[in-house]
Amino acid sequence: MTHRLPDEFVARLRDVLGDELPDFVAAASQPHVRGLRRNARKVSADQLDAVLGVPLEPVPWCETGFRLPGGTPLRLGDHPAHRAGLFYLQEPSAMSPAEILARGLAERGPGAAVIDLAAAPGGKTTRLTELVGPDGVVVANEVERSRLGALHQNLDRWGAANVVTCSRPIADLARLAPASFDGVLLDAPCTGEGMFRRDPEAIRHWSVAAVHGSARRQARLLAEAGKLVAPGGVLVYSTCTFAVEENEERIAAFVADHPGWTIEDCTQGFARGRRVGDAPTDRTARLWPHRLAGEGHFVALLRRDATPEPAAEAAGRERRRRARQPKPEPAAASWRAFAKATVPELVDLPIVVRGDRVFARPATPSGLPDDVLTRPGLPLGRARPGRFEPAQALAGYLDADRVVEARDWTPDDPRWHAYVSGAEIPDTGPDGWVLVCAYGWGVGWARRRGNQLKNFLPQALRSQPDRAPKARRAATLDER
Structure with missing residues (x-):
C-alpha cells in the first residue's frame, strides 16, 4: 500500500539527496523489507533454513542477519522455532547499530560491559549478548516500564545468561555508574522518518516542529549517555530518521560541547553522512532504502579518549x-x-x-x-x-541434553499443539519437572504428577484462538 509522503518532508530531503530524490520517492512506495537474526548459540544458518523452509538472503553487515523474501508468510512469530528462540524478527537496517558498536569494541577483548539505553523490545540487546560473549555483560535499560514485559519475553526466548535489565532515566544511570561501560548504545527516540513505508502512523505525526522537538530531546539524552562511557570506550548513537537536525547536527554539537571525544568512521558498506561545519560527520553512516534492502537508519560511532579518570571516581564506582x-x-x-x-x-x-x-x-x-x-x-x-x-x-x-528429562515434540505432534494451548498431557514417568522443547531447545516447563504433565507455559504465551489475530500481529511485526 502506497502512502503519500508529506510535501515538506520531500522538499527537505531534496537538499540532502539531490538527484537521488526520485529514486528515494520510488523506493518509499515499495513494500518494507523484513528480516530476522538467527540465534548463533542455538542454530546454524543451514539448520534454520531447513526448519523454516524459506530462502534466506544474508544481510551484509550482520553475520547472523537475513532478509526475508517478499511474500513470506506473516506468521513466523507463531512458528515453533520462534518459540524456542532460534531467531528474532528484526528489520535489516536496525541490525546495524549493534554491529557498529562491536566494531568499536574490537580491541577490547573478552569481558566487555555494555549498556543498551533504550532496549525494548530487545532486538539490539539480544544481538549484543552474542557480540560481548559469555564473559561480557549487557545492561538492557528501558525507561518506559510498560515495555519491560515485551523486552523480558524476548530475552526469555533468546536464552542469554549475560544480560541484566533495569528501568531508569539515563540521567539516573549516569549518576549511579559514571564512566562504567566499555560500550553504550543510544537508539534515540526520533520522528521515525525511516519507517514511513512501514508505519503510516509515523507519517501522520510528522512535522518540522516534531523534528526540532526530537532534536532537543536527543541532545539531552546524548549528553547523559556520554557520561556512562569509560575512558577509551565507545558510544553509538542511532536513529531511524533522515533529518539532519536529529542526526549529523546532534553529533557535531556533542563533540563541540564535549572535548575528548572523536567521531570514528563507521561507513563500511554504508553511505556517508552529511558534513556539518568543521566536524567530520561524514564519518557517520546513513542507510537509505533506495540504496540497500532495508529501511532508513543513521548511526554514529563516538570514542572517548583514554585519559584515566580520577582515582576517587574509579574507587567510588567500584564501591557502588x-x-x-x-x-x-x-x-x-x-x-x-x-x-x-x-x-x-x-x-x-x-x-x-x-x-x-x-x-x-x-x-x-x-x-x-x-x-x-x-x-x-x-x-x-x-x-x-x-x-x-x-x-x-x-x-x-536450556536445551534438551542439559536436563534430566525433556520432551522434544515436533510441530505436527498433537502433544505440541496441546502444550502450547495450555492443556495437560498424559505422560508416563516419575514425578518431577520436564523441559518441553522444540528443535532441541526449551520452550517451557511442565510438571509431571501421577503420569500427567501439568502445563506451566505462561498464560501470555499460550495459543488462544479467540485472540489469535491480535497476538499474531504483536508477535510477527519486525522489531527494532
Missing part, C-alpha cells in the same frame, strides 16, 4: 558496584535441590537471591548496584512451599 549485594536466603537451598534433580550442571551456578526469587549472576559485574536492577541476571525461578518453580527464562536458556 559491590554495594548492597543480597545475602543468601532460604530460596538458595530450594534452587540447589531443584538443580540437583533437574539440571545438575547448574548446581554451583553463582546466584543472586531476592526474597523467594533466584537469578544467575553474570560473569562480569554490571557496574550498577543489584538493587537498581529489575533483573540482576537470568531468572532461574522462585521458591514455593515445598518446591522450586523454574522460570520461563531458564527454559529458554
